[in-house]
Amino acid sequence: PVLRVAILGLGSYGERVAEAMKDCQRAKLVGLVSGTPAKLKTWQAKYGIAEKNCYNYETLDQIKNNPDIDAVYVITPNGLHKDFSVRVAKAGKHVICEKPMANDAKEAQQMVDACKAAKVKLLIGYRMHFEPITLDIVHKRKAGDFGKVLFFQGLSGFIIGDPTQWRLNKKLAGGGAMMDIGIYSINGSRYMIGEDPIWVTAQEVKTNPEKFKEGVDETITFQLGFPGGAVASCLSTYSLNNLDRFFLDGDKGYAEMGPSTGYGPIKGRTNKGEVTYPHVTHQTVQMDEMSDIILKGKQPEIPVDGEEGLKDMKIVDAIFQAVKTGGKVAIKY
Ligand code: NAD
Structure with missing residues (x-):
């Protein structure tokens, strides 16, 4: 069908x-x-x-x-x-x-x-949920190749141009870099570690308040705590290029990706060597897989349903709250 x-x-x-x-x-x-x-x-x-x-x-x-x-x-x-x-x-x-x-x-x-x-x-x-190198590293983590995973680092950013675009408008974008690109590190931390974070701390830096108005974040660093004891340390910014990297570390091994979420080719490597797959157009694979999910009831390995998106939005809300309060914010699902 x-x-x-x-x-x-x-x-x-x-x-x-x-x-x-x-x-x-x-x-x-x-x-x-x-x-x-x-x-x-x-x-x-x-x-x-x-x-x-x-x-x-x-x-x-x-x-x-x-x-x-x-x-x-x-x-x-x-x-x-x-x-x-x-x-x-x-x-x-x-x-x-x-x-x-x-x-x-x-x-x-x-x-x-x-x-x-x-x-x-x-x-x-979430096109990365169908990307072969991402899925291979997730399989390796599930198989225990990295041992007990305790750390994830996610770096997500690019320099944004035109200051009049909707991405810098609070009403149309919901925020700034976090909504657009930081969400890749949030979402990535969850599928790479395989758990949902239960607390967050976050710090905001704004070097250009003219371009990045009230409610539009330029740069935020944030930390996520996971139930199994893992922590994630992430950066989201609209003011630096070359930030598209994931690093996952366990007591037996590690995986790194860079580029990790761009349109590709994605590059991945573990302590045992390169993870290679032929490049695929993410959106082509995504739409074929979504067809199977909708028409055949297929369960994707990494979920892409509304509840999955809702979890990321709860984490985003908690990050913005942590920036405001300067404290540790608990996340409830
Ligand atoms: P864009 O500005 O290129 O396109 C937005 C479209 O929405 C335009 O055709 C515009 O005419 C239309 N639109 C309707 N009402 C509008 C309004 N009131 N104000 C402004 N535009 C209006 O943006 P885009 O890059 O195509 O992003 C669209 C969405 O796709 C965003 O949610 C973005 O986060 C997402 N996106 C996802 C990825 C990904 O890799 N998954 C990549 C890029 C963008």
């Missing part, structure tokens, strides 16, 4: 997904939702999309009556994820939503609840 997908939000990442889906075996781009009529026209021609499968933000709810679309992939600015996802769920379509799932855990919870009530699936665009 083929998952028939409409993309909502025809921006730069939407285009990357659309291009990657050309190579999918079990998913197909069949519909478009956009607020910009001109973009609908160009995309329609470029990807051969039927007129009856094109919607704008006013007509979106009518997608309910379209039997030729199974799922809608929400790829808008973060602050719009919740409202669009809830509308899609109410229209009876499965929801795929980009990371970060929402602006905060409260919104994320509303999305989980709406999808549950509508009996549709909710999946978050």
Whole structure:
């Protein structure tokens, strides 16, 4: 079976997904939702999309009556994820939503609840959860190759350009670097260690308050504590490049990745040597796997459902709270 997908939000990442889906075996781009009529026209021609499968933000709810679309992939600015996802769920379509799932855990919870009530699936665009080198290292950790894992380091950052973009707007982005790139270290710490953190401490540094306004974080260092005794030490920033690294250490061995979450090729290595797999386009594999999750009920090795996204949002909320209070914040799921 083929998952028939409409993309909502025809921006730069939407285009990357659309291009990657050309190579999918079990998913197909069949519909478009956009607020910009001109973009609908160009995309329609470029990807051969039927007129009856094109919607704008006013007509979106009518997608309910379209039997030729199974799922809608929400790829808008973060602050719009919740409202669009809830509308899609109410229209009876499965929801795929980009990371970060929402602006905060409260919104994320509303999305989980709406999808549950509508009996549709909710999946978050965690493309690394399907990446072969990542999965191999997770298998090795599960098999005990690294012994008892006690430390993870995650470094996530890039220098952000245009100060007027939505990523630097609190309402549309929910925050700054943490929402966009820091979340890779949060999420990565969880799948690399294999547990969910129970406390967090965090410190913020702001060198440019003009560019990074109130509520928009530039640089945050944070520490996470895990139930089994492991700790994670992470950096999230919009002011440095070359920060895309994971390091996992146990009492018998280690794994390191760098680049660890970019579009690839990903590079991985353990104390026993390189971990090599042919490069795959992450979004192609992700959409084929999501097709199996939605249409065949397949359980992915590292979950990508709404509850998984909600956990990351609870951790983000706790990090922002820890920055404010300067103290240790407990995380409850
Ligand atoms: P973008 O700015 O290139 O595209 C955003 C799209 O949303 C545009 O087409 C824009 O027209 C549309 N939009 C609708 N309402 C809008 C509004 N009120 N204000 C601004 N734009 C509006 O951004 P992007 O890079 O495509 O990011 C979109 C989402 O995808 C974000 O949630 C981002 O975090 C996520 N993303 C994920 C990855 C990944 O690797 N998984 C990579 C990049 C982006």
